[in-house]
Amino acid sequence: xxxxxxxxxxxxxxxxxxxxxxxxxxxxxxxxxxxxxxxxxxxxxxxxxxxxxxxxxxxxxxxxxxxxxxxxxxxxxxxxxxxxxxxxxxxxxxxxxxxxxxxxxxxxxxxxxxxxxxxxxxxxxxxxxxxxxxxxxxxxxxxxxxxxxxxxxxxxxxxxxxxxxxxxxxxxxxxxxxxxxxxxxxxxxxxxxxxxxxxxxxxxxxxxxxxxxxxxxxxxxxxxxxxxxxxxxxxxxxxxxxxxxxxxxxxxxxxxxxxxxxxxxxxxxxxxxxxxxxxxxxxxxxxxxxxxxxxxxxxxxxxxxxxxxxxxxx
Numbered sequence: 001x002x003x004x005x006x007x008x009x010x011x012x013x014x015x016x017x018x019x020x021x022x023x024x025x026x027x028x029x030x031x032x033x034x035x036x037x038x039x040x041x042x043x044x045x046x047x048x049x050x051x052x053x054x055x056x057x058x059x060x061x062x063x064x065x066x067x068x069x070x071x072x073x074x075x076x077x078x079x080x081x082x083x084x085x086x087x088x089x090x091x092x093x094x095x096x097x098x099x100x101x102x103x104x105x106x107x108x109x110x111x112x113x114x115x116x117x118x119x120x121x122x123x124x125x126x127x128x129x130x131x132x133x134x135x136x137x138x139x140x141x142x143x144x145x146x147x148x149x150x151x152x153x154x155x156x157x158x159x160x161x162x163x164x165x166x167x168x169x170x171x172x173x174x175x176x177x178x179x180x181x182x183x184x185x186x187x188x189x190x191x192x193x194x195x196x197x198x199x200x201x202x203x204x205x206x207x208x209x210x211x212x213x214x215x216x217x218x219x220x221x222x223x224x225x226x227x228x229x230x231x232x233x234x235x236x237x238x239x240x241x242x243x244x245x246x247x248x249x250x251x252x253x254x255x256x257x258x259x260x261x262x263x264x265x266x267x268x269x270x271x272x273x274x275x276x277x278x279x280x281x282x283x284x285x286x287x288x289x290x291x292x293x294x295x296x297x298x299x300x301x302x303x304x305x306x307x308x309x310x311x312x313x314x
Contacts, residue, residue: 001014001043001044001045001297002014002015002297003045004278004279005206005278006083006122006178006179006206006208006278006279007152007178007179007205007206007278008176008204009122009151009152009178009179009206010151010152011121011122011151011152011178011206012045013045013046013083013206013279014043014045014046014279015272015279015280015297016046016268016279016281016282016293016294016296016297017044017047017048017085017208017279017281018035018036018039018044018046018047018048018281018283019048019049019210019281019282019283020047020048020049020050020053020065020066020069021049021050021053021054021283022035022283022284022285023049023053023054023064023065023068024053024057024060024064024065025053025054025057025064025065026285027285029068029071031285031286032068032072033068033071033075033076034287035284035286035287035290036069036072036076038287038290038291039290040078040082042290042291042294044294045081045082045083046082046083046085046279047069047082047084048085048087048181048208049065049066049069049085049086049087050066050088050124050126051063051066051086051087051088051107051110051111051114052087052090052091052092052126053065053066055091055092061093062092062093062096063110063111063114066086066111066115067114069084069115070114070115070116071116073115073117074116079117082121083121083122084115084117084120084122085120085124085208086115086120086124087123087124087125087126087156088103088104088107088108088123088124088125089104089107089125089126089127089128089129089137098131098132099125099128099136099137100129100132100136101136101137101139101140104137104140104144105140108120108123108144108149108150112149118148118149119148119149119150119151120149120150120151121151121152122151122152122153122154122179123141123144123150123152123154124153124154124155124156124181125137125153125154125155125156125158125177126156126157127156128158128159128162130162134162134165134166134169135169135174137153138153138166138169138174138175138176139174141153141174141175142174142175145175152175152178153175153177153178154177154178154179154180154181154206154208155177155179155180156180156181156182156210157181158180160195160199163177163180163196163199164199167199167205176203178206179206179207179208180196180199180200180205180206180207181207181208181209181281182207182209183209183210183211184207184209184211184212184271185209185211185213185214185267185271186214186218186252186267186271186313187214187217187218187244187245187248187313188214189313189314192209192276200276201276206279207276207277207278207279208278208279208280208281209271209277209279209281210281212267212268212271212280212281213267213268213282214240215236215237217237217240218248218249218252218264218267219262219263219264219267220252220256220262220263220264222237222240222241223241224241225241244313247312248309248312248313249263251308251309251311251313252266252267252309254308255301255305255308255309258305259299261295261299262295264292264293265292265293265296265299266296266299266301266309268282268293268296268297269296269297269299269300269301270301270305270306270309272296272297273301273306
């Protein structure tokens with residue numbers, strides 16, 4: 001399995017990263033364990049979660065994903081085989097959010113306990129806290145790195161301006177964000193490519209794309225409004241049911257036929273072929289879905305294929 005260096009860090013990660021938002025939501029503990037075993041057995045090593053997953057589910061309070069993942073890590077004994085990423089800063093409750101030193105200190109201990117581990121490989125600022133200087137979370141990350149509780153820091157959902165400010169601050173002795181986790185896929189290219197890709201290239205940042213399959217739209221299973229009821233995430237793809245989105249599906253169908261592959265595999269092969277992208281976050285709720293997605297890593301699209309997809313999604 002090809003591994004890629006994440007930014008300037010010492011972390012080497014697989015082209016696909018398992019998105020842990022499904023654990024404790026659309027995948028119960030038993031199914032989550034099965035999915036994680038399959039993911040690792042297929043040769044992948046990168047898992048991403050967040051303390052806030054899955055607070056949006058009725059009856060949940062956040063931390064469910066980390067808890068399930070922690071049980072799996074303990075039961076499987078595979079902690080050293082995994083690059084473990086989680087996040088801090090999203091709202092868990094009225095006084096449980098942000099990137100203050102005090103809050104991060106409490107949050108990291110809670111995450112470590114739930115994950116049943118002594119260290120987090122990549123600890124990410126989930127959302128920028130614009131009430132604070134960009135240096136404040138970096139200062140506490142510096143302490144956590146020195147203590148061995150965190151290996152490297154990453155960022156997600158920052159503005160380009162604040163991200164650049166944070167990266168410039170790291171030139172003055174603070175740890176730097178080694179990665180950015182942006183929204184990026186075949187039907188949502190503009191913001192990343194115009195606003196963030198120049199920064200990630202300039203500063204040699206790793207890029208971990210989320211919504212890599214556009215909430216499932218790029219699997220090809222949503223082609224009419226009648227299809228939106230096929231899963232709990234269906235409502236999130238209605239915005240793609242337009243001429244542009246359908247043009248992308250048409251191009252995916254064409255290449256899927258050429259390679260005897262699926263639209264999801266072609267989509268991910270395009271995404272991981274982008275020079276800026278280190279790893280694409282994917283989720284699955286069955287081993288069949290996961291095995292299908294995994295097929296993307298053996299696909300090598302040629303320049304004609306890439307051009308077809310670029311033009312369809314421009």
